[in-house]
Amino acid sequence: MDIAYTVLLVAIGLFLGMLLLLICGRRIGIWRMAQDPEGARVGMGAIDGAIFALLGLLIAFTFSGAAGRFDARRQLIVEEANVIGTAYLRIDLLPPEEQPALRQSFREYMDSRLEVLRKLPDIEAAQAEAEKALTKVNAIWPRAVSACKASENPTASMLLLPAINQMIDIATTSKMAALLHPPTVIFVMLAVLALVSSLLAGYGMAGGKKHSWMHIVGFALVMAITIYVILDIEYPRLGLIHIESFDQAFIDLRASMK
DSSP states (O other): OOOHHHHHHHHHHHHHHHHHHHHHHHHHHHHHHOTTTTTTTTTHHHHHHHHHHHHHHHHHHHHHOOOOOOOHHHHHHHHHHHHHHHHGGGGSSSSGHHHHHHHHHHHHHHHHHHHHHHTTOOOHEEEEHHHHHHHHHHHHHHHHHHHHHOOOOOHHHHHHHHHHHHHHHHHHHHHHTTOOOOHHHHHHHHHHHHHHHHHHHHHHHHTSSSOOOOHHHHHHHHHHHHHHHHHHSSTTTTTOOOOGGGGHHHHHHHOOOO
């Protein structure tokens, strides 16, 4: 199943589960108060406070981590475009007869790199194209080495080859950055804590004569939306949050490769 739909289903399921547990918690609290009016709330404050504090800490941790990785991915796009552009410009150091073939290799690599972005959110198609792009960027190295050997200018080897090496390295870095996410158990723990907190919150509302639907629905909705946003930031391009505006760096670079 597509990750975007999975995240949406998780958020909806979490919302419904929290609603159910809020109501169940309230009913348990009412039953408990009927059995033991004085002891129903004894010691509950410390337990509630600890669990809600842990939930808040985990939300802050996951949100901060997702936002940090989101910014890092955007910066990596700009850095990769700059590295490729630098390497492309240094082709000028080669003899004129060696330049056209290498420039064409750069164009083909950039076309493949842009195709990866166009195929998202189809993850399988994007991954297949990403493998092709890596093959193309790795093929640039032996061509560049051969061209530098044919050049009588030692500066070509000193400047061009390190730039191409950096370009190959950052291509691998970009691939792994897209796969960098917290362990699944972190998100499972976040969902479990949200559900447990709903049960305790419902228990704490047992003192009222009627359901406060505004608080019940509001709490469940805010929590579900918060977790959905965290997951959406963690998997950009696949949901509502995108970084396509930074892809313009690649588009502009490809347009400059005449």
